[in-house]
Amino acid sequence: MRELQDRRGYQEIATPVLVSRKLWEQSGHWDHYAENMFRLLIEGQDYSLKPMNCPESTIVYRSRVRSYRDLPLRFSEYGRLHRNERSGVLHGLTRVRHFVQDDAHLYVRPDQLGDELQALLGEVAESYSWFGLVPRFTFATKPDGALGDPALWEQAEEIIHGTLERTGSPYTVKPKDGTFYAPKIDIYIDDALGREWQMATIQVDLVMLPERFDLTYIDEHGEARRPMAIHRAIYGSLERFIGILTEHFAGAFPFWCAPVQAVVVPIASRHNDAARELGALLRDRGIRVEVDESDSRMQNKIRLAQEQKVPYMLVLGDREIEARSVAVRTRAGEQEPPVGWETLADRLAAEAAARRP
Ligand SMILES: [Zn+2]
Incomplete structure (x- = not known):
């Protein structure tokens, strides 16, 4: 994956495992996700072990002024994540409390979204082909109560739809199944035993990172513009992926x-x-x-x-x-x-x- 990402112009970043509550309040996770986080009190301040890498990548984005010429920016991170799953749902390697995700956050101008998605679908196809696996996709569209500008949603969905059609990727549509901040493409595979696994996802984030963290780039007229953020993981949790591969190959790895x-x-x-x-x-x-x-x-x-x-x-x-x-x-x-x-x-x-x- 690192070899592929180097080829595609990613920059690998590493953000801390220990994250202040303030960042989760800004992202909205403190209100909606707190029970899944391991929390720590340090010198009277609330911290948590990060359950995801998303908001941290915005700090790297905002570390300098970004111009339209700087985009797309592709930040990959093999982040060590902790999620406080109930003990009853833990299962082998496929459901664990501490895992590494092959995560990336890409920041693009709206006019770059189509090309970037097309390249991402290519990354997915290539990285599954190394294991002889053929990914399928679902396209999950705007749910009721979604946040963000409806016109932006429409534009993003049109681009996603067009990209899936253009690349000839096998996909089905799941109406209203997107997240509240992003339409998304989910990736599925079938293993050797014919079981279907939902693997990872490509989300076109219109709200959570761009708006809540007030991300901007300077366009050719010197005006501040809002980038789109793409969250993408290909294998997802590496522990889970290795568990699936071990069963798929019955231990006889390529x-x-x-x-x-x-x-x-x-x-x-x-x-x-x-x-x-x-x-x-x-x-x-x-x-x-x-x-x-x-x-x-x-x-x-x-x-x-x-x-x-x-x-x-x-x-x-x-x-x-x-x-x-x-x-x-x-x-x-x-x-x-x-x-x-x-x-x-x-x-x-x-x-x-x-x-x-
Ligand atoms: Zn993310």
Whole structure:
């Protein structure tokens, strides 16, 4: 994600976990969301552990005067968030009290909204394609009692609708299902078991950040104008996403994102030195590799790695070491002919870089 975001011109920011009550009063969360926040009293002042990154990003926006030429501004943040969920609803990795969200807030001029949304839909499609997942979208429109200028809502909804049509993204409309400050696009996927998961969201915020925090940019005539703010998360809570992926792949992660990509298996203890050397060579190429130097028999080492769904087992004995080669086994039980260390390193580095599901 960071590589994609660099390519797209994001700036990564990091805002404090501990946030003054004053900021939540300004955003409106203190009135509507306080029971979900962990609160702390520090020197007689109310603070909370942040449940979201939104208002904090406005402080970065307002740290200097912004011109129409500065926009769009894209602030990403892997914020550590805390939400005081009731213990009864906590569930594995998919519902936790402390999580990291792949969050971003984008500040755009109204005339930039269409292009920015189109690029965001592209980001979503690309980042799910690395896992072989195909996102679907819903378009949630203005609810009753929404805040903000009705003409602005109409303009934003027209642009969102046009962008979804233009990109040919599969979507359905959910009338009146937007938030009180933003029309939004929600992202859904189906996992390998056919279950539907609501993942993350793209909200076009017309009110909460722009108005409550009085954000402006200076237009070409020197007039102060209101930007639009886009809240976007793609995977959402990373903990929840990893939980969903673990079930989706039944633990057999694609090579590029497997926590351990290869285990070097020395046949006997006299092969340990060479095994360590091969491990270091692969690690040097960015491969996540472990060396099994335990006293277990070779077959047990291989079985253990297969149970852990490690993509490759690299077996080293006298013959292989003499030829500076290694016998490759896959987690599916296939055996490949011995291959030279350097050739293997090239192949695994290329496979990781390809990010295939
Ligand atoms: Zn936000």
